[in-house]
Amino acid sequence: MEGREPSTRPSRTTPASPRVNPALVKRPRFQTLARFWEGQDVLARWTDGLLYLGIIKKVDSAQETCLVRFEDNSQFSVLWKDIFPPAVPGKEQLCCVCNSQACTPDNKLVHCGKCKHAYHQECHVPSVPCDTDSAGSSWMCRQCVFAVATKRGGALKKGPFARSMLQMKLSLPYQLKSLEWDPLHLTNKQQCYCYCGGPGEWNMKMLQCCRCLQWFHEACTQCLSKPLLYGDRFYVYECSVCTRGPENAWRLPLGWVDVSHLVLYHLSICCKKKYFDFEREILSFVNENWESLLLGELTDTPRTDRYSHLLHALTAEKDRFTLCGRRRLKKKRRCCFDSRAGLLPS
Template sequence: MNGASQHERMNINVGDRVVARTSDGIAYTGVIEETDEKRLEISLQFDDDKQVLWQRYSEVRLLEKKKSSALRCRECFCAKDSDRPLKVCHKCGEGFHPDCHKPSLNASDLAAEKWYCRFCVFSICSNKGGAVVPASIRPQWQRVITTIAYDKSALKWDPLYRINEQELYCYCGAPGDWNQKMLQCLDCRQWFHEACLEKGKVLKKPLMNGDLYYNFKCATCRNGDEFIQRLDLSWAEAMQLIFYNIKFVAPQQFFRLDTDIMRYTKLCWDELQVDHLSREAPDWDKRKEKIVEAMTSSTEIFRQYKHANGQLMKLWKLLDETTPPKPSKKTRRLALEKRESLSRALSSSTSETNGKLKLKISLSPSNETKNSKRPISSIAEDDDVFLKNTISSPKKNPLKSPARKLPKTDQQIVPDWSSSPKTPTPTSLRRVAKKESPTKKLKTSSKTSKKGSLSSKTEKWTTETGSSEPSTSSAVSRISPTPVKAKESPFTLSSAIEDQPKFDAKWRMASGEGFRIIGRRREPSGRISYQIEWQQNGDVDF
């Protein structure tokens, strides 16, 4: 094998069917299109995509085993010899020297009948929504997540620690996209795939794209189990995360309140893990009020579409569509301090053995029975217990600031979506959103609707004090294709309708409705009155 070419040592050919790990940490099947022997890279076409992508050779395994795979080491490409035996993976059929594999193989691994290499352990366990680890390979899983196959300190990061030049992320070492379903470790600042974090044990709910509201520490830094803590979101932060995710489903610039925003919010409300917001607004009527209040008050995050006549429509957009919301360092620190203080309080309440404490325990046998069900160490690691203790305590938490109350608005709820379309890539979403701007659509529709939009009905005579007659140019400009922008009024459209149900002429002029003067007369009292034909606004959305 010493004289063999790099291509022969790689043991692959064009047309071979392989399984390759991508940026979400999950392995997909495809066909090899081209190989690069110098860079140890291959290009392949995945079965569910027409696009051809380049992958590292280390992230690829053959679907059909070859006998030649077991005759050389997958890492160093050295041949099998008596001095350095090879251990063959039960799933992919690749051979490894005990010291070439990460982690190094021990005596139990060499003696095991079914042994899986590092790549195959992740390909078996990694899944959307979180890893599912079978009991048979849990010891191997625990070893691979506590032993990284690359040097973390050698990675070259950008200033914000979001992308590294080597494109090595997570326990698995695959590529990754930080702004999608990934978490960053607070200690090493490395990013980890949702698919490689154990479901149920680490992740209680699937991650949302760009959801950074977690305190997370990886198993490598803690030399054992991971640490994870969910951070509380405000109403504005929750809706910012909703808008960031809805762009992956519906590529458009503005979204309607009832048909888009509320329906998608109901669809992913459980994944947000905002129990404190659910308690604040227990039903969807109140939640909708809170959502509208948060978007209206956060003008630096959201924008409401305004019609040419000055009327605010029920259309909303996110100003910064490229960057997901990020919690502040203070929020992270306070959450960690709160958890540590609660943990110390629980441990100290059981470790004290003075007479007063013994007396209290003896007088309340129900508490003693309740605490004896589980060890205190396990209670200290349970976020639900911390949350329950915090809620039941009548004392105010000094770390939590009081919520600011905002005025309420009358809204209605709508039914949930039954399903969501396929998720496209973020790049294509932004392109489509730019082409299909609802602003342009509204402008074109308003122009077409104004052709022949004058009402055939004539309003009754409208009186005006004074003897001066309005100029013809100002009257004609009212019915021109580009109406004069009305002054912004402090009241909303709904409140104006309630205050003036008869829609008098003053209100209609202030709202920007076009009109034309078709008659004029002088009354005996000296007042001049005009007969006005009003323009119909067919595109106004009440």
């Protein structure tokens, strides 16, 4: 299993973690009842939308969180809604959402062929078709489809899992209108984002739908031609819920100032430092990732001309960029820049 990207980890300070209203997120009821225990192996959804294997070290019923130790020995507090335990032996005939075994002809129990959890047809999101074989092994629940299809750089686009994911994405596993947002619509108290309903960090690798304004993980989207850079908001994006079908994403035109700012912000997140050498780091990154930057009209710029365009953008925009201390422009090989106050590209 791939390690989590350090830049996307939340603060280790967890006492202020908000409590989640169970009505807003359709999660298995046994989790709401705090049926977690120390030493339990679980999958936990991270802020990048991906699932990671961990072991519960401590259960906090008051905050509705668990302290989870991951495979790299890091430990973080995770909300119950983002923790997925394996099926409990002896509970195969209980719906993992409503915790009931009662069935009707139109609302039978179906079992996921991968995780073995049972769901009432109407408890699962989206509802399970009536012709699904309740004892069959081919049907997969929403969580398992996302576990297989989500990837860094963008979810699967082809194959049966990609098609299943698209169908799952036509509906959200929570009530979007019930989320409590900050004034800028960047974060919500429930820490509930994307199609997966997991946590997220809007200023990392996420896209905001221009219609519903919800934020979506790169890993859960199926419309990107290239991986996102950190802080890359130069897209117009429409989610599957709003389009009632495949997502749409359009690249906005970028200028040289935008390119410089985007690269500096991305490097600052990846490298966790402030200043970057112009030739050795900034220019080198741009040249090595030229095709992935999707620069539109700038794409045809000769490699020999990129140096002057980038350097001019960095030195002319003093409100955005700062030149490192005493370094002088005449020593161009030693020019180091940063984006002022870590401002996001816009």
